[in-house]
Amino acid sequence: MTTLLKKHSIQISAAGVVRDGQHLYDFSALPAAEIPAQLYRNLGLSYPKFFKMDRISKLGFIATELLMQVVGEPVNKNKVALLLTTADGCREIDEKFEASMKDIPSPALFVYTLPNIVAGEICIRNGFKGEQMVWVAEAQDEKMTEAYLHSLFAKGNTEACITGFVNAYQEDIRAELSWVEAGT
Numbered sequence: 001m002t003t004l005l006k007k008h009s010i011q012i013s014a015a016g017v018v019r020d021g022q023h024l025y026d027f028s029a030l031p032a033a034e035i036p037a038q039l040y041r042n043l044g045l046s047y048p049k050f051f052k053m054d055r056i057s058k059l060g061f062i063a064t065e066l067l068m069q070v071v072g073e074p075v076n077k078n079k080v081a082l083l084l085t086t087a088d089g090c091r092e093i094d095e096k097f098e099a100s101m102k103d104i105p106s107p108a109l110f111v112y113t114l115p116n117i118v119a120g121e122i123c124i125r126n127g128f129k130g131e132q133m134v135w136v137a138e139a140q141d142e143k144m145t146e147a148y149l150h151s152l153f154a155k156g157n158t159e160a161c162i163t164g165f166v167n168a169y170q171e172d173i174r175a176e177l178s179w180v181e182a183g184t
Contacts, residue, residue: 002153002182002183007071007178010063010066010176010178012035014027014028032168032171036168047125059173060177061118063164064125074128074159077127077129077130079160082162083132083161083162083163084118084133087165087169088167119133119134130158140164149180153182162177
């Protein structure tokens with residue numbers, strides 16, 4: 001069985017940002033809803049589509065940007081997989097879209113009414129073409145995730161995987177991502 005190595009990690013919460021154990025930002029005085037946009041500005045990014053995204057997509061996008069700063073350029077983007085878990089998925093946008101149906105439904109909201117859109121946004125931005133999966137569950141199931149990762153690497157079409165938990169609903173904002181590679 002392939003040994004899996006977590007090479008890098010990023011955690012974003014209402015308290016701040018920690019990458020590979022190093023505290024990067026403190027956000028304890030900032031409302032949770034503003035954290036992804038503040039990080040976007042702090043990183044000096046230029047990706048206009050960012051401001052059209054829902055909050056979970058913004059959070060996953062920013063967490064991946066911070067992770068990729070330490071990972072660098074993957075050797076083969078066709079073999080980078082993405083495996084995420086979210087507790088609420090796109091629930092926030094679902095509620096806004098439902099409210100918009102009382103008048104004229106908003107197509108701008110409808111685009112984000114699938115929990116896997118966050119994976120699409122990450123893969124489009126980074127050019128990743130490997131397998132993608134988003135599970136909706138209260139917490140990341142470590143045993144199931146590990147089994148799935150072993151399966152991905154055993155097939156030979158995965159060289160690296162971004163895996164973890166991303167959630168943005170009301171005041172809950174959490175991203176815990178890892179860059180995983182097969183060990184030798």
